[in-house]
Amino acid sequence: MPYSDSDEQQTGVPVSKAVASTAPAAVKILIAGGFGVGKTTMVGSVSEIPPLNTEEQLTVAGLGVDDLDGVEDKTTTTVALDFGRITVSSELVLYLFGTPGQERFWFMWNDLVHGALGAVVLADTRRLESSFAAIDFFESRRVPFVIGVNCFHGQQDRTVSEVKDALDLDPAVPVVMGDLRERRASRDLLLALVNRLMGGRVALPIRH
Template sequence: MTTNQSPAGDQTAPAAVKILIAGGFGVGKTTLVGSVSEVTPLRTEEYLTRASVGVDFLDGVDAKDTTTVALDFGRITVNPELVVYLFGTPGQERFWFMWNDLVNGALGGVVIADTRRLDTSFASIDFFESRGIPFVVAINCFDGVNTRTPQEIRAALDLDRQVPMLIGDVRTRAFGRDVLLALVDHLINQPALV
């Protein structure tokens, strides 16, 4: 892979890869972007207010006091010729319309799921599947707790066997790295378009 060059042969920008990070409200999208980004992530978090009562449901995430209202953005420089840009989506249903813009140009996606609230991941999985965008699933074990087997999770999410699923803690850089590497492997193994 080579960097983009101007007609004069001057080096300009490295090739860019866009990855979309999606999932339900409060599953750890902002946290994943922050754990792997080499730069301080751009975050569009706002405090939850009374106006969101009855709109944003805090079941299972009662202590959450902020929410992403547009996107999270992070960057990983793989080498001087390749940069990965991470775009985290907002999780509440009222912001799902933004996903259509955020997905433009994405090579693949990561769906983050919380085993305490697996149903919050259905919309993200459907989003990627309906657009034919390869994705992996990262099961975020809050405080290291997971009460379901991988088989139970895969069945509950109705995941195809070929969709990679990893279980860990998105707060750790190592798990975030492993999730992104699993996505790269999954992308490489996609059938070639004729």
């Protein structure tokens, strides 16, 4: 695939050990998925600091290159990354890095993934195939991830089982549904990832 490389992914210290230390553990998390699935929206809704984003207006240069099927009304796109931060507890802080979604920017994923302990892959049930590349990317590097189904306008037209079957997911991969414009939905998605990284232990509630 266009984004593959031969470098072995280094995941660093496991979260379960990092959380046990006295100093807050700073954990890098990637927010990935296809074009227009809501990565920038999620980072913006949950970040406790003003999020950094690199959105630019779509131009004629992307015509015939970017796939706008299902997102014809989208006028901007992330060209580098989104960045935000959220404190889970006094022991754990998550640093969120949103990846660009278009295929022409996939080469950047190889750099962004270094040091990441986990990932959130966002999916749109209207075009689930747009999430396949991100799923393959993290599976090939053995980076734990969860699936977040962005229920646009609160509409949920597929069940969790249907999404798992359509994406051919390992049974251990959690699927969380919600409208990612809402902080609570984005928070619950991150908690599902933290819980998986901690080996199924109950995650601490995120500070408000």
